[in-house]
Amino acid sequence: xxxxxxxxxxxxxxxxxxxxxxxxxxxxxxxxxxxxxxxxxxxxxxxxxxxxxxxxxxxxxxxxxxxxxxxxxxxxxxxxxxxxxxxxxxxxxxxxxxxxxxxxxxxxxxxxxxxxxxxxxxxxxxxxxxxxxxxxxxxxxxxxxxxxxxxxxxxxxxxxxxxxxxxxxxxxxxxxxxxxxxxxxxxxxxxxxxxxxxxxxxxxxxxxxxxxxxxxxxxxxxxxxxxxxxxxxxxxxxxxxxxxxxxxxxxxxxxxxxxxxxxxxxxxxxxxxxxxxxxxxxxxxxxxxxxxxxxxxxxxxxxxxxxxxxxxxxxxxxxxxxxxxxxxxxxxxxxxxxxxxxxxxxxxxxxxxxxxxxxxxxxxxxxxxxxxxxxxxxxxxxxxxxxxxxxxxxxxxxx
Numbered sequence: 001x002x003x004x005x006x007x008x009x010x011x012x013x014x015x016x017x018x019x020x021x022x023x024x025x026x027x028x029x030x031x032x033x034x035x036x037x038x039x040x041x042x043x044x045x046x047x048x049x050x051x052x053x054x055x056x057x058x059x060x061x062x063x064x065x066x067x068x069x070x071x072x073x074x075x076x077x078x079x080x081x082x083x084x085x086x087x088x089x090x091x092x093x094x095x096x097x098x099x100x101x102x103x104x105x106x107x108x109x110x111x112x113x114x115x116x117x118x119x120x121x122x123x124x125x126x127x128x129x130x131x132x133x134x135x136x137x138x139x140x141x142x143x144x145x146x147x148x149x150x151x152x153x154x155x156x157x158x159x160x161x162x163x164x165x166x167x168x169x170x171x172x173x174x175x176x177x178x179x180x181x182x183x184x185x186x187x188x189x190x191x192x193x194x195x196x197x198x199x200x201x202x203x204x205x206x207x208x209x210x211x212x213x214x215x216x217x218x219x220x221x222x223x224x225x226x227x228x229x230x231x232x233x234x235x236x237x238x239x240x241x242x243x244x245x246x247x248x249x250x251x252x253x254x255x256x257x258x259x260x261x262x263x264x265x266x267x268x269x270x271x272x273x274x275x276x277x278x279x280x281x282x283x284x285x286x287x288x289x290x291x292x293x294x295x296x297x298x299x300x301x302x303x304x305x306x307x308x309x310x311x312x313x314x315x316x317x318x319x320x321x322x323x324x325x326x327x328x329x330x331x332x333x334x335x336x337x338x339x340x341x342x343x344x345x346x347x348x349x350x351x352x353x354x355x356x357x358x359x360x361x362x363x364x365x366x367x368x369x370x371x372x373x374x375x376x377x378x379x380x381x382x383x384x385x386x387x388x389x390x391x392x393x394x395x396x397x398x399x
Contacts, residue, residue, distance in 0.1 A: 061092035068383050069093060072376035073261045075254050076103040079380075080287035081367045081388045082295055089288045096252035096263055096372070108237065108249050109370035110269055111283045111290070111355050112348025115240065116206055119221075119279035120164055120332025121297050122228035123213060124308050127160070131216050134161040142215040144208055150188035157195040160212075163205035164331040165316040169193030170202040177203065177278065199317045199329070203280035210279040221277045232303055233296045238285035240277040242270045250284075253352015254373045261373070264352035281350055287368050290357065294366035298333075298344050298359035313342060313361070326396045339393040347381070347397070349374055356381040358389070365389070 061069070061077065069077050069092050076093035095101040127134060132141060138158055139147065147155045154169065162168045169189025175182050187208065193200055210221055217224060222241045230238055239246070253264040272282040296302045301309035315328040315335060328335045334345040341362050348355040354377030359366035369384045371377030385395050 061090045062387065065090075065380065065384060065387060066092050068379050069371075072373075072379045073256075074371055074373045074376045074380065075261065076107075076251060076372045077380055078103065078105070078107070078109060078287040078370040079368070079384060079388075080291040081365075082291050083363075083365045087288065087291055095250070097254065097261060098252075098263060103251070105286060105288050106237070106249055107251050108246060108269065108284045108286055109251055109355065109372060110253065110281075110348075110350045110353040111285055111370070112281050112350035112353055113203070114290075114346050114348040114355050114357055115279060115281050115283035116203075117298075117332050117346050117357075118225060118229055118238075118283060118293060119206060119210065120312075121293075121304070122225050123160070123164070123209065124311065124331070125228040125303055126213060126217070126224070128305060128308055131213070132160060134164075135159050138163075138208060138212050142212040144187070144211050146185060146187040147208065150186045152188040154189045154195055155187075158189075158205075158208075159196075160209055161316070161331070162195050163202075163209040165329060166199055166201050166205065167196050167317055168202055168205040168208075169195050169198060169200055170204040170208075172201055172203050174204060177207075177281070199319065201319075203278075206280040207278060220274050221279055222274060225283075228303070229293065229297070233292045235285070235289050235292050237289040238283065238293075240279070240282050241272045241274050246284075251372045253350065255352055256373075256375050268352070281348070287370055290368050291366060294357060294359045294368065295364075299361050299364055299366060301361075312344065324396070326394070334397060336396055338396060340390070345397055354378060354381070356385070358385065360389075 061079070065077070065079070074093065075097050076095060078089070078091055080087060080089040089105055091103045091105060093103050095103055095107055126132070136159060137156055138160065139156060158168050170187060171190065173182070174185040174187060187204055189195055190200065192198075213224065214221060222239060225240055229235065250269050252268060254261050255264060256262070269284045272284070276282065298312070311331045312333055313335060314330055316331060317329045318324060319327055319329055319334065326337050330344070336343045336345055340360060343358050343360045345358045352374050353370070353372055354374050355368070355370045357366070357368040367385065367388050369380050371380050382398050385398070
């Protein structure tokens with residue numbers, strides 16, 4: 001019996017020694033070959049003491065991006081990346097610096113101008129149904145009071161196609177769209193701009209087209225988007241106007257003042273009502289919900305005829321009027337051609353928020369990044385795109 005016990009102990013020690021040797025060899029190979037383990041890549045809190053809890057909401061962000069967010073004082077970040085049917089999402093930080101509420105997948109961010117690409121998709125769906133013609137002057141469908149007060153013959157030329165391609169000649173905003181003065185302001189193309197000829201990025205144009213379509217359908221912007229995009233794509237956490245069901249899920253925007261991060265005043269997205277909902281900037285969502293649009297809409301083209309979908313991917317104007325073979329505009333979107341082929345892109349900036357999204361139709365891949373900091377948020381875009389999509393390509397929108 002004693003001999004058997006000694007043999008057993010010896011066998012265990014031998015196996016333990018072999019296991020330790022294999023682990024040592026494995027670690028040496030990782031170091032020599034430059035292999036990055038899953039722990040290294042996705043554990044931003046690996047420097048914590050044993051037993052210390054990871055920071056809430058931070059333990060799911062790749063370490064390199066978490067470090068960038070932390071060093072640039074970005075309160076919160078949501079990211080979702082898809083390749084085919086596989087979706088990975090990541091969060092970092094808090095909803096706001098006052099409450100310190102840990103950020104989750106469910107919290108909502110203002111998408112800002114990314115609102116325009118969803119509105120474009122919804123409007124094109126209605127175009128396919130014969131509601132309006134892309135090349136018919138908008139004032140034949142509806143007399144928008146801000147346009148009528150201008151009494152400018154250039155307004156008689158403006159079409160839906162001009163709006164979606166940013167060829168109206170309108171400014172981005174005549175005055176702040178959040179102000180009372182905006183509602184009574186006059187809308188007309190700039191003196192040096194000819195509709196259909198000169199590129200000029202404009203949220204005003206989208207507002208005009210939105211009012212035309214609301215008149216033709218008798219529906220609110222939210223109802224139109226819900227019927228044409230949100231419901232078909234299963235987007236239950238995306239909206240152009242506030243709904244009580246989202247209570248407790250909103251975030252707060254932040255900015256830098258004299259080098260100090262401060263919260264933006266006001267009620268934020270809760271101020272977006274049926275009356276103030278705007279196709280140019282009022283949509284809010286979260287990253288996991290929004291990738292449903294990138295996948296179903298921009299990659300798969302669901303709900304659009306092939307010839308209509310092609311309007312999104314075909315150049316109709318040039319950003320800033322510069323003929324750039326790598327960066328142009330389709331209807332509602334920025335088109336990029338780089339080493340990976342064609343991609344569809346847009347960004348968004350509202351007070352306190354900055355967002356980026358991109359989709360590669362031919363690669364069945366896409367990415368969205370939401371931040372609640374309108375200054376430092378740009379660092380997440382410049383770092384997140386190559387991290388998730390590959391460093392072997394040029395991102396011309398950041399050049």
